[in-house]
Amino acid sequence: MQAPIARSEIIDMSTQKMQNQKEHHLNSIRLAGWDLKTSRAHIFLSNFLGANYATSDALCLAQLASHYIGLEIDRAAQRRKNVLVKWFDENIDLIETFCKKYVTPIFEGDQTEDQQQNILT
Structure with a gap:
């Protein structure tokens, strides 16, 4: 049985996802053209x-x-x-x-x- 995910872990995952999206967006701008x-x-x-x-x-x-x-x-x-x-x-x-x-x-x-x-x- 898995332990429930703590609220801080959810926030960390959300922050990581946002950071990845931001990095992907910046890479797209950098590589454009x-x-x-x-x-x-x-x-x-x-x-x-x-x-x-x-x-x-x-x-x-x-x-x-x-x-x-x-x-x-x-x-x-x-x-x-x-x-x-x-x-x-x-x-x-x-x-x-x-x-x-x-x-x-x-x-x-x-x-x-x-x-x-x-x-x-």
């Missing part, structure tokens, strides 16, 4: 991380760049791939410059066995 596939950031990420890059790889690159450049990755960008790519698009000049200077992408199969071992250690 923007096309992921033709964006400069998507093209950059596809070239830099590979055509079918994972959200986790893009987020890792964003965190690295944001740490060294001093950019903040907002909550929505951390949670949704298209908003993350939009974040890259908003900061693409700084990120491209940083990546060209300091980041070398490593694709699976590109390294020798010794290089792979060094990456893992």
Whole structure:
């Protein structure tokens, strides 16, 4: 038998639902008129991380760049791939410059066995 839901839990759930709706609305505004596939950031990420890059790889690159450049990755960008790519698009000049200077992408199969071992250690 389940315990009844406390009033505070109902208020918390309602607040969370409202927060999610607000975030969804703000994301819609942010992404309005923007096309992921033709964006400069998507093209950059596809070239830099590979055509079918994972959200986790893009987020890792964003965190690295944001740490060294001093950019903040907002909550929505951390949670949704298209908003993350939009974040890259908003900061693409700084990120491209940083990546060209300091980041070398490593694709699976590109390294020798010794290089792979060094990456893992």
